[in-house]
Amino acid sequence: MLKLEIVTPEKRVVDAEVDFVTVPTASGEAGIFPNHAPLISALRPGVLSYAVRGTSEKLVVSGGFVEVNAEKVSVLADSAESAEDIDPTDAKTSRDEAERLMTGGGATTAEAAEIARESVDLANARLQIATPR
Secondary structure, X not given: OEEEEEEOOOOEEEEEEEOEEEEEEOOEEEEEOOOOOOEEEEEOOEEEEEEEOOEEEEEEXXXXXXXXXXXXXXXXXXXXXXXXXXXXXXXXXXXXXXXXXXXXXXXXXXXXXXXXXXHHHHHHHHHHHHOOX
16 A cells, blocks of 8 residues: 655645555656655646545646655645536636637747646646546
8 A cells, every 4th residue: 555645735635545646747647556666756737546445536636746655655736626626617618718828829938838738738637537427
């Protein structure tokens, strides 16, 4: 088992013993099991998932860092939302606005384009877990 802690500036979101964690890092998704090699990485907007005794849970995280050692995963996220916290209509509106900025010329610098791209990724992750299958 792994100790998983997910903290945002507002609150401690998760403090649990889990089987594994999948984290959206700056270099791609990282699957973390007990005895994982040490790792420190920036988070990118996306879906963080974890399993507790075979039950899978998902959160949308944006920004922050993850630190991993053999038995503990610490996530310091700018935000973390569960499916219950997300309004699909709001997420779709946010995605449409961010896509409009990216494709409509609203993002005039490379930095603005990257911010718009991260906004699209975050909105897509929010829609992914909020929309029933």
